[in-house]
Amino acid sequence: xxxxxDSKTSAGTQKPSFRTPDAQxxxxxxxxxxxxxxxxxxxxxxxTRYLEIxxxxxxxxxxxxxxxxxxxxxxxxxxxxxxxxxxxxxIFLKREDLCHTGAHKVNNTVGQILLAxxxxxxxxxAETGAGQHGVATATVCALKGLECIVFMGxxxxxxxxxxxxxxxMLGAKVIPATSGSKxxxxxTNEAIRDWINNPNDTHYIIGSVVGPHPYPDMVAxxxxxxxxxxxxxxxxxxxEELPTHVIACVGGGxxxxxxxxxxxxxxxxxxxxxxxxxxxxxSGMSAATTQLGRPGVLHGSKSLVMQTADGQVVEPHSxxxxxxxxxxxxxxxxxxxxxxxxxxxxxxxEALRAAFGLAKLEGIIPALESAHALAALDQLSLNEKxxxxxxxxxxxxKDLATYMHAMEGGL
Amino acid sequence: xxRINKLFESKNKEVLNMYCTAGYPRLDSTLEIMAALxxxxxxxxxxxxxxxxxxxxxxxxxxxxxxxxxxxxxxxKLFEQLEKMRPAIRIPVLLMGYMNPxxxxxxxxxxxDAAAAGVDGLILPDLPMxxxxxxxxALIRRHGLDFxxxxxxxxxxxxxxxVDALSSGFLYAVSxxxxxxxxxxxxxxxxxxxxxxxxxLKNPVLVGFGIRDRQTFLDACRHTNGVIxxxxxxxxxxxxxxxxxxxxxxxxxxxxx
Ligand SMILES: Cc1ncc(COP(=O)(O)O)c(C=O)c1O
Numbered sequence: 001x002x003x004x005x006d007s008k009t010s011a012g013t014q015k016p017s018f019r020t021p022d023a024q025x026x027x028x029x030x031x032x033x034x035x036x037x038x039x040x041x042x043x044x045x046x047x048t049r050y051l052e053i054x055x056x057x058x059x060x061x062x063x064x065x066x067x068x069x070x071x072x073x074x075x076x077x078x079x080x081x082x083x084x085x086x087x088x089x090x091i092f093l094k095r096e097d098l099c100h101t102g103a104h105k106v107n108n109t110v111g112q113i114l115l116a117x118x119x120x121x122x123x124x125x126a127e128t129g130a131g132q133h134g135v136a137t138a139t140v141c142a143l144k145g146l147e148c149i150v151f152m153g154x155x156x157x158x159x160x161x162x163x164x165x166x167x168x169m170l171g172a173k174v175i176p177a178t179s180g181s182k183x184x185x186x187x188t189n190e191a192i193r194d195w196i197n198n199p200n201d202t203h204y205i206i207g208s209v210v211g212p213h214p215y216p217d218m219v220a221x222x223x224x225x226x227x228x229x230x231x232x233x234x235x236x237x238x239x240e241e242l243p244t245h246v247i248a249c250v251g252g253g254x255x256x257x258x259x260x261x262x263x264x265x266x267x268x269x270x271x272x273x274x275x276x277x278x279x280x281x282x283s284g285m286s287a288a289t290t291q292l293g294r295p296g297v298l299h300g301s302k303s304l305v306m307q308t309a310d311g312q313v314v315e316p317h318s319x320x321x322x323x324x325x326x327x328x329x330x331x332x333x334x335x336x337x338x339x340x341x342x343x344x345x346x347x348x349x350e351a352l353r354a355a356f357g358l359a360k361l362e363g364i365i366p367a368l369e370s371a372h373a374l375a376a377l378d379q380l381s382l383n384e385k386x387x388x389x390x391x392x393x394x395x396x397x398k399d400l401a402t403y404m405h406a407m408e409g410g411l
Numbered sequence: 412x413x414r415i416n417k418l419f420e421s422k423n424k425e426v427l428n429m430y431c432t433a434g435y436p437r438l439d440s441t442l443e444i445m446a447a448l449x450x451x452x453x454x455x456x457x458x459x460x461x462x463x464x465x466x467x468x469x470x471x472x473x474x475x476x477x478x479x480x481x482x483x484x485x486x487x488k489l490f491e492q493l494e495k496m497r498p499a500i501r502i503p504v505l506l507m508g509y510m511n512p513x514x515x516x517x518x519x520x521x522x523x524d525a526a527a528a529g530v531d532g533l534i535l536p537d538l539p540m541x542x543x544x545x546x547x548x549a550l551i552r553r554h555g556l557d558f559x560x561x562x563x564x565x566x567x568x569x570x571x572x573x574v575d576a577l578s579s580g581f582l583y584a585v586s587x588x589x590x591x592x593x594x595x596x597x598x599x600x601x602x603x604x605x606x607x608x609x610x611x612l613k614n615p616v617l618v619g620f621g622i623r624d625r626q627t628f629l630d631a632c633r634h635t636n637g638v639i640x641x642x643x644x645x646x647x648x649x650x651x652x653x654x655x656x657x658x659x660x661x662x663x664x665x666x667x668x
Pocket of ligand 1: 103104105129130131132133207208209249250251252253254255256321322323367369370393394395
């Protein structure tokens, strides 16, 4: 698997790669490990061991087997003909929604659980917003017979009841985060605090390309299987390995990191990241971090952060709980600042319309997060020669309540 | 010689560093609390700068920060209040907080304004050693501020020595791997405190996290130079409106002086 085979850092190659951070975990000026000393030993253990473990033949074999037999990879690259006709171009959907548990999140949790096992950890903690990462973590913990504790904002527990039930059925303990704004940001704080208080037996499975180095790089490597497959599948389908555009939604940025990874250093490929605009960029109810954030430190890395003039982190808003995060992974902050990727955004309303559009045109109900990526099609000028790949990061089962509500509203 | 160095030159046993959150319980109680701490017998003051996402803090200090922010505390407001701190406050004062608000304020401007107000040192637990050495340490030193790093029972001897070399003022020994305010037993940590004592460090060592009464105070002081108390004092402040009385009673219960 070339994805996790690649151990080079950008230092030393003639042309710096966008893929990997430097030895201190920096992508350009973003990244690093801004952690209190209480986390040092655990993060340092991970930093010194993750590549060696990920490159070991036994690990790779077990990871690949699980991705194939348990997750159901490779996921299809589906040529969406009716959607393509609507936009007069060729659109392929990378079907991460068909992964076991319903989203790309499991690519990362399968990898990290194998890593945790090799580090001798018996207790797994995770944060979750919509519950997708929590479910994906609870799933692999059940698979490996490990204790699982998921932190979830008190507000999200109320909003995402089906996923809370799934986690419980899988044997996880769901602990409400009652501090701060009681959503994903605070669930992440609580997970980090738990790790500080349990320094010996615990591994923290972060759900996106955020957190202190080496998390952003490690999670991106686990998710890079998405673009690795796209390359092979596209070549087989079209004779061309490279798409013209890759579009993905960005919360913390893990599905986008995975979908972009093997195209990051292919200059011809236009990379399009779609953030959640919520009620609109100027509404005060938005989660478009690159548009509204400034450089800062959140959850252990330097990146772009939505905050007040006094440096207090603000509560974002998105209809999709998975994009409702006031930060963004340091890789994406760098892709934004360097101009390597284009950052668009879609409102709640636009995402809802895109979700209903895909359901009717292709018979696929997307997750609300993924619907933001679909909504970006309206903002691009595409032609028949383009080969557009959209990362359909998850399925919409978890969002049915929101969709039902929208239908009552006339959609 | 810094005000902190001078303190440790005249007193190196049972040194008491008291933590309070700026803007808590009231926006304008900051100086009142500092005066009460000084009168009550504190040797140093660690003033917490409230932050929305304080990763290393337990529920009590988190709640005090949330309240302080609701009260309207900001870094700009804090520096306004601290302009009147000296000379009434004679003991050393450190600012403790997290990187994000400081970066927003502007790191260099922050150091300059802190020094101008008479602040003696900084504790920023999420400022890593690498960034300290390559970027921020020089700015801190340029403004004559001490910088205190943390060590924990899990910090190796080699790393304690590196941290000690970079720190000035004192070294902050976190009593056990935890967030602030956990009721841990200091008696169990003697081997760790002794290990630090045996390393021949250039900085004095103060123990923080979990010091809450006479017993934990004495246990923590046996092999170190003193303690830092936060959570227990914030709780004591919640007992009644008379800050001076609550502070006097609390410090007396710890030091019996
Ligand atoms: C289906 C789906 N897509 C996207 C995301 C956003 O996460 P990321 O930006 O890390 O891919 C989530 C998060 O919960 C999700 O469930």
